[in-house]
Amino acid sequence: MSSEHFPRIKALWNTRETLSRDAWEEFYQRVMAVLANYRPREAASLDDALPDLRHQFFVERVMPGEGRNGPAHADDLRLYFRRFLLDLRRSGVPDMPPFANPPCEPGAGQIHRASLDAYGVSPESAEAGARAFLAGLPETSRLLLRACGCGGTVSASLAARIAAGHFGAGSLGLVHRRGGDRLSTARQNLAPAHSQTLLSRWLTQTLCGGTRTTPLDPADRGDTEAAQALLEILCTIALTEQARQADPAASQRTA
Amino acid sequence: MSTLHPCLSVVAARLEAGNAAKVADEGPLPALQADGATAAAGTDWAALPIPPALAAAFERSAQARSLRTLALAPGQFRALRHAPAFGAVLLDRWSPAGQCWQGWLATPDPAFAGSMDMVLEQGDDPLDPRLGMVCCAMRVQARADQLGACLGVLAAERMAAVRWLGEWDRGAAAGNLARPGVVARAEVPGGYALTGSPLAGPDDPRHAYHGLLARGIASFGLEVALPVPQPAARGGQPDGAQDTTASTAGSSDGRKERPMPHPPAAPAGPASGGRWVKPFAALAAALAILQSGLLLWRYNGDGATPAAAPRAPGAGGNDIRAQFRPEATEAEIRAWLLRQGLQIVGGPDAAGSFMLQADDGRQALPAPGPGNPLARPNP
Numbered sequence: 055m056s057s058e059h060f061p062r063i064k065a066l067w068n069t070r071e072t073l074s075r076d077a078w079e080e081f082y083q084r085v086m087a088v089l090a091n092y093r094p095r096e097a098a099s100l101d102d103a104l105p106d107l108r109h110q111f112f113v114e115r116v117m118p119g120e121g122r123n124g125p126a127h128a129d130d131l132r133l134y135f136r137r138f139l140l141d142l143r144r145s146g147v148p149d150m151p152p153f154a155n156p157p158c159e160p161g162a163g164q165i166h167r168a169s170l171d172a173y174g175v176s177p178e179s180a181e182a183g184a185r186a187f188l189a190g191l192p193e194t195s196r197l198l199l200r201a202c203g204c205g206g207t208v209s210a211s212l213a214a215r216i217a218a219g220h221f222g223a224g225s226l227g228l229v230h231r232r233g234g235d236r237l238s239t240a241r242q243n244l245a246p247a248h249s250q251t252l253l254s255r256w257l258t259q260t261l262c263g264g265t266r267t268t269p270l271d272p273a274d275r276g277d278t279e280a281a282q283a284l285l286e287i288l289c290t291i292a293l294t295e296q297a298r299q300a301d302p303a304a305s306q307r308t309a
Numbered sequence: 310m311s312t313l314h315p316c317l318s319v320v321a322a323r324l325e326a327g328n329a330a331k332v333a334d335e336g337p338l339p340a341l342q343a344d345g346a347t348a349a350a351g352t353d354w355a356a357l358p359i360p361p362a363l364a365a366a367f368e369r370s371a372q373a374r375s376l377r378t379l380a381l382a383p384g385q386f387r388a389l390r391h392a393p394a395f396g397a398v399l400l401d402r403w404s405p406a407g408q409c410w411q412g413w414l415a416t417p418d419p420a421f422a423g424s425m426d427m428v429l430e431q432g433d434d435p436l437d438p439r440l441g442m443v444c445c446a447m448r449v450q451a452r453a454d455q456l457g458a459c460l461g462v463l464a465a466e467r468m469a470a471v472r473w474l475g476e477w478d479r480g481a482a483a484g485n486l487a488r489p490g491v492v493a494r495a496e497v498p499g500g501y502a503l504t505g506s507p508l509a510g511p512d513d514p515r516h517a518y519h520g521l522l523a524r525g526i527a528s529f530g531l532e533v534a535l536p537v538p539q540p541a542a543r544g545g546q547p548d549g550a551q552d553t554t555a556s557t558a559g560s561s562d563g564r565k566e567r568p569m570p571h572p573p574a575a576p577a578g579p580a581s582g583g584r585w586v587k588p589f590a591a592l593a594a595a596l597a598i599l600q601s602g603l604l605l606w607r608y609n610g611d612g613a614t615p616a617a618a619p620r621a622p623g624a625g626g627n628d629i630r631a632q633f634r635p636e637a638t639e640a641e642i643r644a645w646l647l648r649q650g651l652q653i654v655g656g657p658d659a660a661g662s663f664m665l666q667a668d669d670g671r672q673a674l675p676a677p678g679p680g681n682p683l684a685r686p687n688p
Contacts, residue, residue, distance in 0.1 A: 059354070071377050071458060078367035079359050087354030102316070110319055113363070117370065118393035118439050120457060138322065145321030147521070150514040152310035155488040201311070202491045213314035213420065213490075218362035220419040220441070220492045221369075224430045224503055228493040230485040238484075247496040 056128040059084045063131065067124025070117070085112055088128050089135055096139035101149055111138045155205050169279035173261045177287070180260065184288040187256050188295065194219035195226050195252070200296050203228045203239075204289035227251025240281035244272035257281045313420040313490050313514055320418065320521050323395045324528055366438035373435040377458040384468055386415055386440055388457035392529045396522075397460055398451050399443050399471065407450060411534045413471060414447040414522065415440050420490050421518045422505030424480025427471055428492050429461075430503055436461035442505075445475030448534035449526055470497045474504065477634055477677045477684045481507035489513050628654065629665045629672055637682030645681050649674075 066073065066081040073081065089108045097104050115138050125131040170180055188196060198219050200206035208216055227248055232238035243254045249269075258270055261280055270277040359367075379385065386397045387410075394417075401412040419428040419441040427443045429436055437460035463471070480495060487509035494501045508515055526533065629651075633642055646652060646665075655664030665674070677683040 072374055073367075073371065075364070075367045075371045078370060079364065080355075082359060082363065082367075083354045083357045086357050100318075109360070109363070110315070113366075114319060114323065114394050117366070118388070120388075120393060141322040141325035142318050144325055145318050147317045147321040147517070150312070150317050150517065151512070152312050153489055153512060153514065154310055155491065202488075202493055205488075208311035208313075208490060210312050210314075213312050214360075215362055216490075217314040217418070217420040217441075218365060220422075220428050220430070220503065221365075222431050223428075223492060224432065224494065224501070230424075230480065230483075230491070230493045230495060230504075230506055231488070232484040233486050234484065242494075242496075245496065247501050248494055251494070 056088045059088050060125075060127060063088070064124035064126055067116070068122050071120060081116075082112055085116060085131065088131050092132050092135065094132070094136045094139060096136055096143060100139065100142055107139065107142075108135070111135050114138065154207075169276065169283050170261075172276060173266070173280050175260060175280070175284075180284055180287050181291060183256075183260050184284070184291045187288065188292055191226075191252070194222065196292065196295075198223050198226060198228065199288075200292050204292050206293050206296050225251060227253035237278045237282050239285055240278045241272045243285070244270045244277060244281055253285075257284055260284055311490055313418075315418065317514065317517055317521065320518060323392065324521065324525050369434070369436060369438040373437040373461055376435060376461060379459040379462070381410070381453065381456065381459075384463050384465070386437070386460040386463070387451075388437075388439075388460055389451070389529055389531075390455055390457040392525065393457060394439065395525045395529060397437075397440060398449060398456065398531075399463060399468075401448075401468075404450065409450045409452050409532070410456065411448065411450045413475070414444045414449050414526065414531075415442065416444065416522065417441040418518070419492055419503075419505075421515050422492055422503075423515055424485060424495070424504050424507045425474055425478055426505055427467075427474050428503035428505070433461065433463060433467060443471050444522065445471045447522065447526070448475070449531045450534040451531050455530060466499055467502075469499070470502045473497055474502060478507060479677075480504060482677065482685050487513065489515055629667065629674055630656075630662045631665050631674060631683055632662050632685040633682045634677075634684040637684075642682045 063081070063084050066077060066084070070081075086108055089111075093104060097107055100107060102110070111134075115134065125134060170177065175183075188199075191199070194215065197212060197216050201208045201212070201216050202223075227243060229239055229242040229248060235241075240257075242248055243251070243257060248254055249258075261270060261277070261284070262268075270281065272278060376385075381387070381400065381403075383400050383402055385400050387400060388397050389395055396414055396416040398410065399413045399415050400410050402410070404411055415429075417439045422428050422442045425444075425446040427445055429440050429442060440461055443463075474495075474497065485495075485506050488506045489509060491506050492503050493506075495504045505515075650668035651665045652668075653663050654666045656662055674683060675681060677685065
């Protein structure tokens with residue numbers, strides 16, 4: 055019964071600015087429970103699924119407010135939700151069409167893999183190292199690597215997770231790709247400003263893991279060629295994994 | 310094919326008046342129609358899943374709650390009192406003359422970041438989850454009564470990065486590829502910052518996003534602030550410099566602290582009361598002045614004889630392509646051209662570039678920076 059959630063929801067609503075994480079979670083679960091079986095007709099004309107709309111309502115209308123007039127009854131809360139849906143409809147802004155970012159040409163690194171020889175790194179060991187590096191990353195970092203580092207596509211279902219993941223993206227070490235400069239990402243990754251990131255440390259460990267004692271030099275052609283080859287191997291594997299997860303059956307067919 | 314989060318319709322809905330926080334002010338609630346409202350009987354509410362990203366947002370909100378009652382000071386993010394979901398203002402300085410705070414717009418949407426936006430990150434904690442990025446090129450000013458709770462505080466070096474990123478589009482100048490939704494590290498003085506990539510063509514959804522931000526700035530009664538005078542210009546005490554230096558009281562930029570005048574409470578007024586026209590009128594007027602001024606420069610005093618015949622871009626061997634900062638004034642550009650011995654001989658083209666010619670035939674322009682209006686030389 056939704057009555058079990060009141061006046062608790064009102065109390066949580068009116069103290070939003072002081073809630074602990076546990077209280078927020080309780081608040082969210084209660085609100086979702088009250089709205090769970092509510093299907094306003096306004097939702098029918100919106101593209102998003104009802105659970106997504108309920109979630110967006112909480113994020114957009116419940117979390118940011120500071121009011122002292124929390125809903126006293128389930129009908130009040132449902133009306134707030136309906137108003138949110140009406141605002142979505144009234145905004146008149148069409149959904150943006152999906153767009154394609156330039157891919158990072160996975161596989162282009164094949165011709166550069168010879169550059170790894172000088173560092174005692176075989177393509178096989180580089181791939182194994184890349185797989186191990188990916189496996190050690192948190193799931194959000196893997197998503198960011200594919201989407202922002204390797205030109206992978208971002209579906210609507212992943213977009214929210216990636217947007218939230220940017221908050222912790224600094225330590226991963228993705229840098230901006232530059233036009234007309236094939237080695238731009240490797241050169242930046244080896245620069246002092248980004249040398250303490252996960253990616254830079256992996257590059258250094260892989261290429262300097264043997265006998266070499268000097269750090270990699272972003273101005274050295276050999277160092278940047280080898281680092282770029284590693285990054286491209288990493289992206290090839292990351293995007294292959296993404297494709298496999300998106301369509302396991304297709305991956306099995308091609309295997 | 311990729312998409313960004315949130316949908317633009319969600320961003321646009323933030324501009325609508327029907328905010329849940331204001332529901333109580335909108336009069337009695339109309340009766341709920343019988344369109345599917347039923348009790349959630351049997352729902353085990355405590356077992357409902359909480360998305361990991363939302364759980365992280367709850368954690369951020371809980372951590373930032375101790376900041377909410379801080380006294381106003383530079384470096385703080387302040388919620389917009391009447392638009393808490395739309396964004397916040399990162400306070401830069403108090404303007405005694407304008408009786409307002411100047412700063413930058415901050416929004417919850419890092420996926421829409423461009424190369425002049427700084428994405429906020431873990432090192433900036435504690436930070437309310439509605440703070441996603443600072444729009445370093447969107448300087449705004451707000452009265453004290455428009456500002457709500459403190460949502461976070463930015464360190465001095467990060468404030469310096471915000472100023473630096475907002476000076477001009479360094480990401481575009483560096484040749485970073487335009488890739489909507491991509492957020493990555495960019496080197497800034499003393500370290501790095503997470504930024505978006507430069508804007509792409511008209512299909513880039515960030516153009517529409519910026520349009521919605523401009524609508525929000527106008528409809529929520531914010532003003533577009535003029536660029537801050539550069540440090541080099543402060544020594545000469547140009548117009549407004551006294552105002553600026555008197556208000557740079559905090560330690561946000563690492564300069565010497567001095568007592569900050571307590572901002573008096575401004576008279577309360579409507580959040581929007583027709584003021585939306587003002588920033589757009591100012592922008593339109595500035596654009597018109599710039600365009601007409603640039604056209605006029607191409608002609609001599611009699612208004613008929615071209616001072617330099619317009620030519621197709623690239624036709625002249627000594628031509629230099631350049632783009633000016635959007636906020637650069639006609640006077641600023643004119644003074645700089647005269648100082649540099651340059652004149653405009655063509656443009657603007659579709660990309661907004663002008664063709665310049667130097668009196669001495671040189672083909673190099675100084676790097677964009679303080680005291681010059683260039684956004685990009687040789688774009």
